[in-house]
Every structure is written in C-alpha cells, then in structure tokens.
Amino acid sequence: MGVTSKLGNLGIVTTTLETAVNWGRTGAMWPLLFGLACCAIEMMSAQASDYDLSRFGMELNRASPRQSDLIIVAGRVTRKMAPVLRQLYDQMADPKWVISMGDCASCGGVYNNYAIVQGVDEIIPVDVYVAGCPPRPEQLIHGIMTLHEKIKAERIVHWAS
Amino acid sequence: MVTGIQSRETGTKAVWEGSLEELRGLVTERAMTGETMLLNMGPHHPSTHGVLRLLLELDGEQIVTCLPDIGFLHTGIEKNIEDKTYEKGVPLTDRMDYLSPMSNNMAFCLAVEKLAEVDVPERARIIRVICLELARIASHMVWLGTHALDMGAMSVFLYCFREREHILRIFEMISGQRMMGSYLRPGGVWRDLPPEFYKAVTDFITYFEPKVDDYEALLTRNPIWLDRTQGVGILEPEVALAWGVTGACLRGSGVNWDVRKAMPYSDYDTYDFDVPLGEHGDVYDRFLCRVQEVRQSVRILKQAMKRLPKKGPFRSDNRKFVPPPRRELGQSMEAVIHHFKLWTHGFDAPDEEVYVSLESPRGEIGCYLHGTGGNKPRRVHFKTPSFMHISALPVMSEGYLLADMIAIIGSVDIVLGDCDR
Numbered sequence: 001m002g003v004t005s006k007l008g009n010l011g012i013v014t015t016t017l018e019t020a021v022n023w024g025r026t027g028a029m030w031p032l033l034f035g036l037a038c039c040a041i042e043m044m045s046a047q048a049s050d051y052d053l054s055r056f057g058m059e060l061n062r063a064s065p066r067q068s069d070l071i072i073v074a075g076r077v078t079r080k081m082a083p084v085l086r087q088l089y090d091q092m093a094d095p096k097w098v099i100s101m102g103d104c105a106s107c108g109g110v111y112n113n114y115a116i117v118q119g120v121d122e123i124i125p126v127d128v129y130v131a132g133c134p135p136r137p138e139q140l141i142h143g144i145m146t147l148h149e150k151i152k153a154e155r156i157v158h159w160a161s
Numbered sequence: 162m163v164t165g166i167q168s169r170e171t172g173t174k175a176v177w178e179g180s181l182e183e184l185r186g187l188v189t190e191r192a193m194t195g196e197t198m199l200l201n202m203g204p205h206h207p208s209t210h211g212v213l214r215l216l217l218e219l220d221g222e223q224i225v226t227c228l229p230d231i232g233f234l235h236t237g238i239e240k241n242i243e244d245k246t247y248e249k250g251v252p253l254t255d256r257m258d259y260l261s262p263m264s265n266n267m268a269f270c271l272a273v274e275k276l277a278e279v280d281v282p283e284r285a286r287i288i289r290v291i292c293l294e295l296a297r298i299a300s301h302m303v304w305l306g307t308h309a310l311d312m313g314a315m316s317v318f319l320y321c322f323r324e325r326e327h328i329l330r331i332f333e334m335i336s337g338q339r340m341m342g343s344y345l346r347p348g349g350v351w352r353d354l355p356p357e358f359y360k361a362v363t364d365f366i367t368y369f370e371p372k373v374d375d376y377e378a379l380l381t382r383n384p385i386w387l388d389r390t391q392g393v394g395i396l397e398p399e400v401a402l403a404w405g406v407t408g409a410c411l412r413g414s415g416v417n418w419d420v421r422k423a424m425p426y427s428d429y430d431t432y433d434f435d436v437p438l439g440e441h442g443d444v445y446d447r448f449l450c451r452v453q454e455v456r457q458s459v460r461i462l463k464q465a466m467k468r469l470p471k472k473g474p475f476r477s478d479n480r481k482f483v484p485p486p487r488r489e490l491g492q493s494m495e496a497v498i499h500h501f502k503l504w505t506h507g508f509d510a511p512d513e514e515v516y517v518s519l520e521s522p523r524g525e526i527g528c529y530l531h532g533t534g535g536n537k538p539r540r541v542h543f544k545t546p547s548f549m550h551i552s553a554l555p556v557m558s559e560g561y562l563l564a565d566m567i568a569i570i571g572s573v574d575i576v577l578g579d580c581d582r
Contacts, residue, residue, distance in 0.1 A: 033207050037234055037578050038259035048322030063207045081233045084204055115237040134340055
C-alpha cells in the first residue's frame with residue numbers, strides 16, 4: 001500500500017538518515033527577512049525575477065526569526081544595530097546558519113571608524129562570507145550554494161553538539 | 162520595558178531597557194496611565210524599508226503619537242570623507258543613498274567643482290544627465306516595487322525589479338559595477354562611454370516606455386490600492402514646507418518645487434520636461450507624482466540621447482584637477498608629474514565654503530563643503546531628503562490607523578542610509 005503502490009516498479013530507495021535530513025534542510029531553507037543597507041537591495045534583486053532564488057527553495061522570507069533558519073546579514077552593522085542583530089540570532093530556532101553578505105558585514109569594509117562593527121563575526125558565528133561591495137546576486141547565490149554544500153557535509157554525530 | 166525582552170540564551174542587553182518615565186513629554190499622559198498602548202515597530206520590520214525604529218502610541222488602532230528613532234545605520238561617512246582627498250571621497254558618497262548612488266556622486270562632484278572651480282565639458286554634462294535620469298528610474302522602480310509589496314501587490318515588485326536589472330546592466334557597462342559605480346567624478350565622468358552604451362539606452366527607452374502603462378494598469382485604478390492610499394497620510398502644503406519636505410512628497414501636496422527647474426544644474430534648464438503635481442497631498446498623490454516623474458525622466462533621456470555626440474571630451478582637460486589619460490604617460494614628462502601628483506597628493510581647494518543642491522529621486526539633496534586650502538576638506542555635510550521626511554512622519558501619520566503607517570512609510574520613500582549616513 002501507500003508508498004509501494006505509488007512508486008510502481010521503481011523499487012526501493014535506500015539512504016542514510018544524515019543524507020535525508022541534510023537534503024531536507026537544504027531544499028527548503030527559510031531566510032530571515034533582514035536587510036540593513038545597500039546589500040539588501042542586491043539581496044532583493046537575487047529574490048526578484050532575474051535571479052529567482054526560489055529555484056533553490058528560498059523564495060519564502062520570514063519576517064519572524066522564530067520561523068527562519070538562515071540569517072543573511074546584508075549590509076553594514078553599526079554599534080547601535082549590533083545588540084538587535086544578536087537578539088534576532090538568539091531568537092532563531094536551531095539549526096540555524098549565518099551568511100555574512102558584503103564587505104561591511106564581513107570585515108567592516110571601507111568603514112574603519114567609530115560607528116561600524118568590524119565584521120559581524122564579532123557578534124554572531126558566521127558560516128559563509130560573501131565578498132563584494134555590494135556582491136552581485138550571482139555571488140550571493142554562490143554563497144548560498146556553498147552553505148548548502150557545508151550543510152550536506154554535516155554528520156549525525158555533530159547534530160547534538 | 163517598551164521593546165523586546167532580555168535574551169535568555171546569552172544574556173545580551175535588550176535593545177532598550179528604559180522606564181516609562183523617560184518617555185514623559187514625548188508621549189501623551191494617557192500612555193502613562195496605560196490608557197493608550199505603546200507599540201514598538203522596528204528596527205527589524207519588513208515594512209520600515211531599512212532599519213528605522215518607530216515608537217507608536219496607539220489608541221485602539223489609531224496612532225496618537227509616532228516617535229521615530231534613527232541612527233541604526235549611522236556610518237560616519239561625512240567624517241570619513243574629511244580624511245580623504247576630494248576624488249577619493251566620491252566612492253563613500255555612493256553608499257549613502259544606495260538606491261541612487263549617482264545622485265550622491267553628483268552632489269559631491271558639483272560641490273567640489275564649485276569649490277575648486279573645475280570646468281565640466283558639455284558632453285560630460287549630457288552623460289551625467291543620462292546617468293542621473295537612469296538612476297531616478299531605477300530608484301523609483303525599487304520604491305514602486307517595495308511600496309506595492311507592502312500593500313500586498315506581489316507581482317508589481319517582480320516587474321519593477323525586472324526593469325531595474327536593465328538599468329543596472331547599463332551601469333555595469335559604463336562603470337564596471339552594478340550599483341556603486343562612482344562613475345561621476347569631479348570634472349566629468351570616470352571614463353568614456355563604451356560603444357554599446359548608445360544602443361543599450363535607446364533599447365531600454367523603447368522597452369521601458371510601455372511598461373509604465375502596465376504598472377498604472379495594475380495600480381492606478383485598482384480599488385484595493387485606492388482604498389489603502391486615498392485620503393491617507395495627508396500632508397498640507399504649508400506643513401510640508403515648514404518641515405523641509407522636498408521631492409515628490411512636496412509636489413504631491415501641490416507645491417511646485419523641483420531643483421532641476423528652480424536652480425538648474427548640468428544644463429537641466431535646456432531640457433523640456435514637466436513637473437507633475439498632486440492636489441491632496443495623500444499617499445495616492447505621491448504615488449501618481451512619482452509614476453509621472455518616471456515618464457518625464459524617459460522624456461529627458463530621449464532628448465539627452467539625441468544631443469549626445471558619439472565622440473568628444475568626457476572629462477575636463479585641466480591637468481591640475483584631472484589625471485592625464487594613460488596613453489600620454491609614455492610620451493610626456495609633464496603628464497607623469499601630473500599623474501603622480503594627483504594620485505598621491507590630490508588637488509588643493511581653497512579655504513572657502515560652498516553649498517550645492519540637486520534633485521535626487523527622493524528629494525533635494527544638498528552638499529555643504531568647506532575646504533582647507535589643502536587636499537582634504539575641513540567639513541563635509543549632506544542635507545539629505547530622507548532625514549527631513551522621517552522628521553515629518555509623525556505629522557503625516559497621527560490620527561491614522563496602524564495599517565496606514567505602512568502605506569505612509571512606503572509613500573515617502575525613505576532610505577535609512579540616506580538619513581543616518
């Protein structure tokens with residue numbers, strides 16, 4: 001019944017739990033709708049018609065951190081914004097990932113001054129850094145693909161830690 | 162107690178931990194007794210167009226007071242420019258109003274040109290007009306897309322970004338970067354136009370013109386759109402002038418003020434275009450004004466493309482301000498000296514102060530520049546439209562419903578990078 005009748009003659013597919021879960025995690029990732037500055041506009045371009053992030057199951061941006069599992073820090077993080085960002089990160093449910101988009105978020109960029117946090121990794125752990133000022137949508141998509149690869153390589157023994 | 166809770170996981174400080182007493186005088190007495198509700202909106206909110214935080218006092222669903230809290234994107238750009246030579250200041254201005262970087266470049270370049278008395282050849286002025294108008298269209302496309310998205314019209318967003326991509330491709334063609342091109346430089350533009358530019362712009366004009374009708378077909382007589390926008394966020398002309406509101410927000414209230422007409426720069430007085438005006442000063446009239454502005458921009462683009470010669474100077478040949486082209490370096494010792502001097506020291510500008518303003522897509526952007534007599538400015542200050550518009554937000558929103566706040570924020574078209582700098 002059920003699965004066998006629908007699969008017909010395809011037989012049985014075997015896989016490991018790791019692969020199945022990692023496939024599920026990469027296939028429908030919900031990013032947090034979090035735009036800060038210039039990079040947010042390129043992030044919007046990546047989601048709009050020409051670049052179409054929904055090809056990778058990522059068109060659904062959630063405004064609530066509770067419902068999202070990826071935060072794309074798109075833009076310069078100021079000292080005033082830093083606690084807000086940390087709070088948003090803390091509110092996200094595990095498993096969660098972080099992409100630092102653009103030079104300002106990655107290392108402070110051209111703004112080595114009193115106002116800007118010199119790299120968002122001073123506040124939250126970052127999985128993938130995307131360089132560029134601002135990065136092209138292709139670069140962001142490449143960053144996301146890199147994150148997907150990273151997630152697919154995760155092992156079951158590390159999940160609990 | 163107004164914003165968020167203390168983070169349990171890490172114990173980091175919440176955004177604001179003040180007491181209600183601190184707000185005495187800013188909100189009404191009714192909020193002190195708990196009769197009205199205080200609601201925090203932002204800085205992380207999908208409809209504040211960036212990192213704006215609003216503290217709203219609500220009586221039921223009605224807004225009693227609105228307190229904008231800015232500075233979440235303060236980057237210290239003005240201070241950073243003070244430590245750079247004049248030409249190196251241009252890339253920093255790109256990142257203020259990141260929806261139309263060309264307008265910021267232009268404001269800074271005009272100020273430097275006025276201070277140092279650099280001349281700009283005519284062809285460069287035409288190229289600048291084309292860039293500025295393309296930037297205006299690109300910026301208005303983002304405004305229209307996000308404004309409509311906030312109000313629930315998803316498809317408009319997708320169409321607008323499709324058109325914007327065409328403009329960004331043209332920008333990439335001329336400057337090598339999609340958004341932050343720093344293409345306009347003191348004395349003209351960075352480099353000559355590539356040969357494919359002419360066809361790309363004329364193709365864009367023929368492609369884009371009928372598309373504006375499509376957006377109007379989607380929105381202008383859409384009953385949901387009318388219900389959400391008409392009679393909402395009314396800004397009386399006198400109030401608008403008193404708050405220093407400029408751009409389409411001011412023209413939506415019926416005040417005829419466009420810097421391109423009033424104080425022409427870059428030969429704008431020789432172009433034939435109209436200034437669209439609204440009547441009621443509500444969200445809908447601001448929408449109509451901006452859509453008409455896009456049509457006028459296309460008109461200016463057409464005229465400029467007709468005028469633009471295929472060959473000619475694109476930058477001043479005053480070697481005291483503009484570095485010589487690369488081919489001259491192998492032949493002329495003087496060119497080598499100028500090249501070295503300009504890329505190490507830059508040029509000197511007198512110890513005087515200048516102020517120029519121009520019409521950016523958001524409104525009047527002004528640049529105040531004070532030289533030192535040396536190669537770096539003493540003070541740079543930008544008068545940016547978004548800052549003025551955020552100050553006027555309380556006047557526009559008080560008495561309207563909370564849901565109208567989204568429409569009002571969308572209609573004034575704020576960019577927080579422009580406001581906080």
